Amino acid sequence: xxxxxxxxxxxxxxxxxxxxxxxxxxxxxxxxxxxxxxxxxxxxxxxxxxxxxxxxxxxxxxxxxxxxxxxxxxx
Numbered sequence: 001x002x003x004x005x006x007x008x009x010x011x012x013x014x015x016x017x018x019x020x021x022x023x024x025x026x027x028x029x030x031x032x033x034x035x036x037x038x039x040x041x042x043x044x045x046x047x048x049x050x051x052x053x054x055x056x057x058x059x060x061x062x063x064x065x066x067x068x069x070x071x072x073x074x075x
């Protein structure tokens with residue numbers, strides 16, 4: 001995952017997508033549907049994948065058996 005540094009600005013990384021993805025996941029949806037909803041925001045699928053990886057590693061989202069993304073409940 002690209003992180004902001006001297007070479008990459010915050011906007012050039014997947015970090016700005018984290019709150020947008022969490023907002024969109026108010027209901028479970030497939031990764032394809034999520035990418036379609038985020039399309040006006042970004043066109044780079046690698047940024048979306050980086051953001052999803054980050055949210056999964058932080059325990060904020062999960063992928064169920066049907067392949068649907070959903071927000072994890074707050075503990």
